[in-house]
Amino acid sequence: MESLVNVAVIYYSATGNVFQLAKAAATAAEKAGAEVRLRKVRELAPAEALASNQGWADHAAATQHIVEATPDDLAWADVILLGSPTRYGLPAAQMKQFIDITGPLWSQGRLADKVASSFTSTSTSHGGQESTILALNNVFYHWGCFIVPPGYVDPIQFQAGNPYGTSHVSQGGEVLPGETELAAIDFQTRRAVRIAELIQRGQVQ
Known part of the structure; x- marks a missing residue:
């Protein structure tokens, strides 16, 4: 039976690692029969910052076609997947800025009762994967997800190895997500879609 679940995969990625995970999540949701929106949050860094890092500039150019996220994408979704690299153990400022404009939806209760999950990529093995995911989950608590x-x-x-959410170590930006990480985000996404379907059927309350 075709899924009636809407999935919003919303991410920030500077050099492409989180983007690879977000793409894999979107593909997994589509294969599960969901309607999917893959969206990037707006870049806040000035042009000179991007120009100073070739990988950052190249990724920005390569993903110009990805639509920028708006609060409407959250209102539309039954499942919300947020992905962000870590910045000092926290989500990137670009993702935080997007979260900070959701106040009107939150105050109207329009973010409640949605299924939510999160994922991340860091440069080093202990660079804040769990703390970043937990910080994103704090937002979901406030939304009532x-x-x-x-x-x-x-x-x-x-x-x-990460029960909190899919995480990837880029080894200083040199290593893209591999087979294990891509399989993990595939599973995480399919699980979120399945739980949303159970909720829609009244099997989870």
Whole structure:
């Protein structure tokens, strides 16, 4: 039976690692039968900052076609997946700015009862993966979402090793997400879609 679930995959990515995870999440949701919006949050860094980092500039140019996220994407969605690199153990400012404009939706209760999950990429092995995901989850608490982590409920999670959400270590920006990370975000997304379907059917309340 075709899914009636709307999935918004909203991300920020400077050099492309989180983007690769976001693309994989969008593909997984589509394969699960969901309607999907893949959206990037607006870049806040000045042009000279991008120009100083070739990888950053190249990624910005390569993803010009990706539509920028708006609060309407959140209102539309049944499932919200947020992805951000870590900045000092916190989500990037670009993602935080997007979150900060959701106040009107939140005050109207239009973000409540949605399924939500998050993912990240860091430069180093202990660069703040869990703290970044937990910080994003703090937003979901305020919105009144059903937070769905991947947990350790699939064999891939014992390889990926992060029950909070998919995370990737880029080794200083040199390594793109590999087979394990892509399989982990695939599972995390499919699980979120499945829980949203159960909620729609009244099997989870």
